[in-house]
Amino acid sequence: MCVKEIEFVGHFNKEWECLYEHFNHPPCVEGGDLKIYCKEQGILMIQKKDVQNPVRRVQLRDPVLAQKLCSAIDEAQVSRKQHQMVKQKSQRFLKQGYQQ
Numbered sequence: 001m002c003v004k005e006i007e008f009v010g011h012f013n014k015e016w017e018c019l020y021e022h023f024n025h026p027p028c029v030e031g032g033d034l035k036i037y038c039k040e041q042g043i044l045m046i047q048k049k050d051v052q053n054p055v056r057r058v059q060l061r062d063p064v065l066a067q068k069l070c071s072a073i074d075e076a077q078v079s080r081k082q083h084q085m086v087k088q089k090s091q092r093f094l095k096q097g098y099q100q
Contacts, residue, residue: 029066034058
């Protein structure tokens with residue numbers, strides 16, 4: 001997932017990105033804000049019991065749009081997981097075929 005992608009003279013600028021695999025919790029909506037809980041990348045973090053999960057907040061003007069975006073992210077996560085499971089199963093069968 002990539003937020004705030006801007007094309008300027010053929011160059012893309014991404015404010016931040018997060019892979020579905022790095023989500024700690026499902027996204028949620030609070031008013032017009034979409035909260036995304038994801039692991040910080042490139043930062044060495046020492047786990048502490050009292051530290052909350054990092055959260056990215058996407059501010060939207062319309063709460064209905066925020067809810068639709070949240071639902072779309074959930075559907076994309078499910079689709080991604082199913083695709084990975086199919087890919088793993090296919091690779092397993094290919095490996096078995098070569099062994100015979």
